[in-house]
Amino acid sequence: MGKEIQNNEIESRYLIDKEGYFSPEQKERTGKKSREMANNVIEILRGQKNRPKTMHYFDELLSYGGKRIDEIISFRNSGGKVVGTTCVMVPMEIIGALGAKGVRICSGYYECVHPSNELLGDAGLCPLVKSTLGAKMVSANPLMDVLDLLVAPATCDGKMKLAEMMEDWVPVVMLNVPRVKTGDTTSKLWLEEIKYLIRKLESLTGERLRKKYLLREIRKWNAANRAWNDLMGFRLAKKPLISGRDAMIIAQASEIDDIDRWTVKVNELNQNLKQMDDSGVYAGEENAARVMLAGSPMIFPNFKIPTVIEESGGIIVFDELCSANRILNNPVIVDETNTSEIIRALAERYFFPCTCPCFSPNDERITRLKDAIKNYNVEGVVFHTLRGCHLNNLEGTKIELVLRDLEIPMLKLESEYDEGDVEQVRTRVEAFVEMIKARRKVKRKKKKK
Amino acid sequence: MVDVAKNPVIASSKNLAASANGFYDIGIDVGAISTKVLILHNAKDIIGKKVLPTTMQPDKLAKKMMDLLLKEQGIKREAVKHIIATGQGRKVIDFADMARTEITAFAKGAYFLFPQAEVAVDVGGQGIRVMKLGEMGIVSDFRTNVKCSSCTGCFIDAMAIALDVGIENVGELSSSSLNPETISTTCTIFAESEVVSLVAKGKKKEDILAGLNAMVAKKVGAVINTTRTRGPVFLGGGVGLNVDVIRKLKERLAMDIYVPAYPQFVGALGAALFAPNPLIEEEEYEEYEDEEEKSQEKGSFFSRLRSRREK
Numbered sequence: 001m002g003k004e005i006q007n008n009e010i011e012s013r014y015l016i017d018k019e020g021y022f023s024p025e026q027k028e029r030t031g032k033k034s035r036e037m038a039n040n041v042i043e044i045l046r047g048q049k050n051r052p053k054t055m056h057y058f059d060e061l062l063s064y065g066g067k068r069i070d071e072i073i074s075f076r077n078s079g080g081k082v083v084g085t086t087c088v089m090v091p092m093e094i095i096g097a098l099g100a101k102g103v104r105i106c107s108g109y110y111e112c113v114h115p116s117n118e119l120l121g122d123a124g125l126c127p128l129v130k131s132t133l134g135a136k137m138v139s140a141n142p143l144m145d146v147l148d149l150l151v152a153p154a155t156c157d158g159k160m161k162l163a164e165m166m167e168d169w170v171p172v173v174m175l176n177v178p179r180v181k182t183g184d185t186t187s188k189l190w191l192e193e194i195k196y197l198i199r200k201l202e203s204l205t206g207e208r209l210r211k212k213y214l215l216r217e218i219r220k221w222n223a224a225n226r227a228w229n230d231l232m233g234f235r236l237a238k239k240p241l242i243s244g245r246d247a248m249i250i251a252q253a254s255e256i257d258d259i260d261r262w263t264v265k266v267n268e269l270n271q272n273l274k275q276m277d278d279s280g281v282y283a284g285e286e287n288a289a290r291v292m293l294a295g296s297p298m299i300f301p302n303f304k305i306p307t308v309i310e311e312s313g314g315i316i317v318f319d320e321l322c323s324a325n326r327i328l329n330n331p332v333i334v335d336e337t338n339t340s341e342i343i344r345a346l347a348e349r350y351f352f353p354c355t356c357p358c359f360s361p362n363d364e365r366i367t368r369l370k371d372a373i374k375n376y377n378v379e380g381v382v383f384h385t386l387r388g389c390h391l392n393n394l395e396g397t398k399i400e401l402v403l404r405d406l407e408i409p410m411l412k413l414e415s416e417y418d419e420g421d422v423e424q425v426r427t428r429v430e431a432f433v434e435m436i437k438a439r440r441k442v443k444r445k446k447k448k449k
Numbered sequence: 450m451v452d453v454a455k456n457p458v459i460a461s462s463k464n465l466a467a468s469a470n471g472f473y474d475i476g477i478d479v480g481a482i483s484t485k486v487l488i489l490h491n492a493k494d495i496i497g498k499k500v501l502p503t504t505m506q507p508d509k510l511a512k513k514m515m516d517l518l519l520k521e522q523g524i525k526r527e528a529v530k531h532i533i534a535t536g537q538g539r540k541v542i543d544f545a546d547m548a549r550t551e552i553t554a555f556a557k558g559a560y561f562l563f564p565q566a567e568v569a570v571d572v573g574g575q576g577i578r579v580m581k582l583g584e585m586g587i588v589s590d591f592r593t594n595v596k597c598s599s600c601t602g603c604f605i606d607a608m609a610i611a612l613d614v615g616i617e618n619v620g621e622l623s624s625s626s627l628n629p630e631t632i633s634t635t636c637t638i639f640a641e642s643e644v645v646s647l648v649a650k651g652k653k654k655e656d657i658l659a660g661l662n663a664m665v666a667k668k669v670g671a672v673i674n675t676t677r678t679r680g681p682v683f684l685g686g687g688v689g690l691n692v693d694v695i696r697k698l699k700e701r702l703a704m705d706i707y708v709p710a711y712p713q714f715v716g717a718l719g720a721a722l723f724a725p726n727p728l729i730e731e732e733e734y735e736e737y738e739d740e741e742e743k744s745q746e747k748g749s750f751f752s753r754l755r756s757r758r759e760k
Contacts, residue, residue, distance in 0.1 A: 409590060421596065427537070428593060431552035438553070438587045445585075 022115060022138050030140045033111040038064035041301035048243055048310075050281045054269040055246055058253045062300050068256055069142045075101055076146050081205050084147040084170070085255075086132070086159055088322045089177065089354055091346045093217040093332070094198055095151075096259070098205045102151075104255035105144055106323070107131040108299030110417040112140050126388040127417040128297060129158040133165055143256070144170075149204050151197060153177045155358040156391055173200045181352070181359050194347040211339045218332050218346070220259050227266040228254075228328040234273045235317045236376055239282040241273045244293060244316020245306045246283075248324040252300050255327060284315035289436040290377055291316050294369065294399065295384040295392045297323035302417050305384050305425060312430045313437075318376040320369060322356060329353075357391035365395070366402050373408055380436045381410045382429070409435060472530045475515060476721030477545060478554070478714075479507045479538030482574030482602055483687065486514040487714050488522060488529075489721040497522045498714050507538040531724035535716050537575075549723050551716055552578055552591050558719030559683045560586025562709050568678045570669065571716065572688035574602040577669055581676045592675050599635045600668035602687040605694075607637055608661050611644045612654050619662070620691040622655045629659035635668065659693065666697035673702060680704030685715035 042059045045051070061068050076082050081100040085092075088104075095102035112134035113127055119137070120130065135141035152163030153175040163172050175193045178186040198209050231250065234241040250269070254262050276282070291314040293306060298321060306316055319325050332349045334342055355365035372378065381403055385392040396412055403410045411432045415421055471491045478485040484507055488497040497518045504510045511534075519526060534545035535554035542548070549557075551571070559569030560582055571578040575598040583589030594601070609616045630652055634640050640661070647657050665688070673682065682704050688694055689712025699706045709715060 414595065423537075424593075424596075427550055427552070428591075431550040431588070431591060434550060434553040435588045435591070439583075439589075442584050442587050 021118075026115075027138045027140070030111045030115065030134075030138045034109040034135075034140050035064040037109060037111065038062070038301045041303050041307075044307060045245055045249070045303075048246070048283065049285075050276065050283055051243075051246065052269060052272040052276065054265065054272050055249075057265050058246075058249050061253045061257055062249055065142060071258075072101060072103065072143065072256075073146055076148075081148045082146050083201070083204075084144065084150040086150065086152045086163060087155055088327055089153045089155065089175075089350050089356075090151045090197075091194065091350050092255075092259075093214065093221055093346055094194070094209065094343075095201060096217040096220070097209055097213040098198075098201045098207050099213075100148075100201065100205055102255075103143055103147075104252075105132060105135075105141070105147070105150070106297065106299045107135045107141060108302035108417070109135060109140065110302070110419075112138070113417055124388050126156075126158040126296075126386050127302075128299060128386055129162045129388075131417060133162055136166065136169060149173060149200070151175065155179075155356055156389075158388065173197055177358070179358055179360065181364075182361060187348070187351075190351045191344055191347045194343060194350075198343070209339070211342065214339065214342055214346075215334070218334060218342070220263070222331045224254060224259050224263045224266070225328050225331040227263045227270065230270045231266060231273070232318075232325070232329075234270070234277070237277070238377075239284075240288075240290075240315050240317055241276050241283055243283045243310055244291075244319060245303055245310060247316075248298065248303070248306065248319070248321075249300055251324040251327045284310065285313050287437070288313055288315040289433045290314075290379045291433075291436075292369075292372060292376070292378040292381045293319035293321060293324075293384065294381055295321070295396065296386040296389045297321050298384070299323050304417075304419065304422055305382065305413060305415060305429075308422065308426050308429050309382060309433075312426060313433045314380075314429070318372045318378060320355065320365070320372065322354075326355070357395040362395065366399070369399065369402070370406065373403075373406060378408065379439070380432060381408060382432070383410055383412045385412070385414050387414060387416045409439070472727065473524055473528050474721040474724035475529055475532045476554075476717035476719070477511045477515070477532065477534045477536075477539075477542055478551070478717035478720060479503060479511060479534065479536040479542065480551075480574050480687075480716070481537050481576070481598075482606070483713070484510055484514065484536075484538075485714050485717040486511060486518055487717040487721055488518055488524065489718065489724075492722060492724065492726045495711075495714070495718065498711065498717070500713055503538065508541045508543060511542055512544065530727075531721075533720040533723045535720040547723065549720055551576070552580060552593075553588060554719035554723065555685065555716045556580040556582060556586065556588045556591075556719065557722050558715040558717075559685065561718065561722055562715065563681075563683045563707050566681055566683035566707065568673060568676055568680070568682050569715075570673060570682055570684045571686040572601060572665075572669055572684065572694075573686040573716075577601055577672050579672050579676055581678065590676060592672055594668075594672065597635075599637055599640075600665045604637050604640070605661065605665065605688065605691065607641060608644055608658070611641050612648070612657060614654060614658065617690070619658055620693045623658035623662045623691075623693040624696070626653070626655040626659035628653075628656050629663060630656045632657075632660040632664050635664065640664075662691065662693045663697050665691075665694050666701055669694070670698055670701045678704075680706075682706045684708050685712040687713050689713070 042063055060066050083095050083100045083102050084105040085102055092102045109131055112131040115134040115137040116130035136144045139145055147170045150166050150170050150172045152172055154160040155177050163174050166172055178189045291309055293316050330349055330353045332345055334345055383396050400410050474489045476487045483500050484503045485500045490496045499514045499518050532545045534542035534548045536551050539548040555571045556569050559566055569580045569582055577594040579592045580588045581590040606616055609619050630647055632640055632643055634643055644657055684706050689708045695706055695708055
């Protein structure tokens with residue numbers, strides 16, 4: 001393998017003249033505004049109707065500069081290695097089995113976009129990529145300052161170049177993702193990439209990947225998957241018991257939390273939700289429109305669109321975002337005892353069910369979308385694309401045509417991290433919800449006839 | 450040239466106001482540029498309407514307009530059953546009984562005036578909204594302009610000011626053009642400087658206006674085409690008053706375009722039509738009903754899914 005991490009001799013390619021460019025005041029301001037944004041979003045989340053108290057744990061976990069950061073810092077100070085990821089396609093089990101802690105570093109903070117804009121220019125780039133880079137540039141995200149390694153699958157163009165730029169600060173392992181899913185070498189290539197990742201992680205931690213630990217990690221994550229699926233059951237109900245935003249933060253918390261503790265907390269929440277169900281208390285408005293969220297990821301605290309949907313008389317019952325449901329919807333099925341076969345099973349779990357639009361053909365996405373619409377009684381789909389997310393934009397058209405055949409309306413929204421277009425979005429979402437409710441009438445009248 | 454569907458619902462107001470029986474509903478459309486208030490009698494006859502530019506306090510303005518209208522028609526405030534607000538400022542109208550988005554309200558008004566329409570197009574002060582009408586006039590899909598309000602009412606307004614032409618004369622003046630200019634930019638600010646430079650070159654006002662109207666027609670036509678419609682098209686909103694834009698749009702789309710007699714009031718009319726009509730017994734079907742009554746099912750995701758599949 002020709003790829004080697006060059007810890008000492010990193011060439012500054014993007015940021016060579018940006019060293020010391022940002023003043024301490026600017027750094028402080030970015031941090032302060034990011035904290036404000038996170039606090040505001042948490043306040044909005046806490047204002048939701050019938051929200052179980054157990055949710056506070058997840059709020060605090062994701063809050064800006066929360067306790068979890070201290071835990072990770074002390075883990076690192078005691079000799080542990082922290083491995084950042086930029087994508088859901090990185091097998092967290094392998095990182096855990098080698099004694100390292102995996103954390104996803106995708107950023108949803110608006111303020112962090114500005115430093116990137118100064119560097120890259122406002123060239124219609126993805127705000128997620130810009131925010132993640134900006135957070136590192138001005139050290140606005142404490143999580144990013146404790147990374148020993150960054151694992152970045154080269155999925156979309158933005159994520160790939162983000163990883164390249166991140167190399168200026170932290171060693172990066174970029175995984176070559178085969179983008180044609182049906183290709184002859186696809187499966188083999190991805191497995192080789194995972195094996196390469198294992199070698200890199202082994203040299204980072206100084207340990208060898210052992211079957212015992214790998215199986216332990218798989219068990220942990222499968223338990224997390226089960227807990228998540230139980231939670232999804234509460235969204236399936238006629239009157240959903242949990243809002244889409246809450247489900248989103250729970251899923252995102254799994255990517256930075258200790259997964260054992262997370263599972264315990266989610267199971268506890270499930271108990272609470274069951275009690276709510278028994279006592280007839282529900283989330284969301286009466287007769288809320290059942291909406292599915294699809295498209296580009298929405299990372300906390302960029303909850304603009306889900307907030308608008310759930311404030312306008314809708315409730316998100318399902319999402320197919322890589323920042324929420326797709327994190328935890330596929331358990332690994334191990335039916336072999338051989339370590340290399342377990343690794344193969346892991347590699348395949350993280351690759352084939354992934355419905356990222358960077359793949360072609362991506363029929364899996366349509367199949368899953370149709371299944372979810374049927375199972376969750378989805379009445380309308382909000383397809384959200386971040387600015388510059390060409391892949392989702394392109395696939396959105398195909399999905400719209402599929403949905404038209406199913407007679408499911410779709411609202412396509414393009415937005416950025418800033419709050420400037422929130423009222424425009426609100427009008428369109430409100431009209432969409434009104435439309436869904438009016439369609440119910442027609443449906444019922446037809447049925448009566 | 451332009452099919453101006455004669456508005457069938459304008460009744461002679463005096464007679465209706467005098468008749469004591471019946472009820473009144475008021476629709477208030479607080480748009481980006483102008484506020485429209487309309488009184489509807491027995492959910493079918495428009496007996497009074499008013500339009501004024503939107504101010505910083507739209508609630509006070511709307512109240513003033515409403516009171517004035519009621520006074521003109523000799524209707525008591527108590528006779529008004531419902532007040533429904535729509536438009537961008539709908540949430541500011543605190544005395545309204547309910548609020549509907551401009552998209553839904555416009556579609557309702559359009560379906561009432563012209564039920565044959567496949568799409569309803571609202572070209573207002575700051576928005577181009579295209580609604581595809583399905584069964585019973587329910588919106589089945591809609592498109593709007595995103596982020597930029599170029600080629601809407603305020604765009605034509607700005608150009609009329611730059612050319613020192615009254616906004617009400619833009620359509621007619623532009624129709625008289627024999628040699629239309631071409632305007633290349635859609636940005637309002639850039640277009641304005643382009644207009645100024647054309648004036649400096651000694652070009653005629655009507656030719657410049659014809660170029661601007663052609664651009665508006667192009668943009669509106671592009672939004673209409675995204676719905677893949679074959680017409681007929683119903684067009685309302687303030688820009689519906691601009692006969693030249695309508696003519697150009699009709700040529701462009703090769704579809705029938707119907708413009709009501711009072712295009713500005715379609716939204717307010719639709720809003721007023723949202724009032725519950727006591728003459729027609731209508732059941733409320735707002736509640737979400739699950740076809741298979743899965744509400745009885747409890748338990749985990751998998752058990753629910755399994756029980757569904759077994760059915």
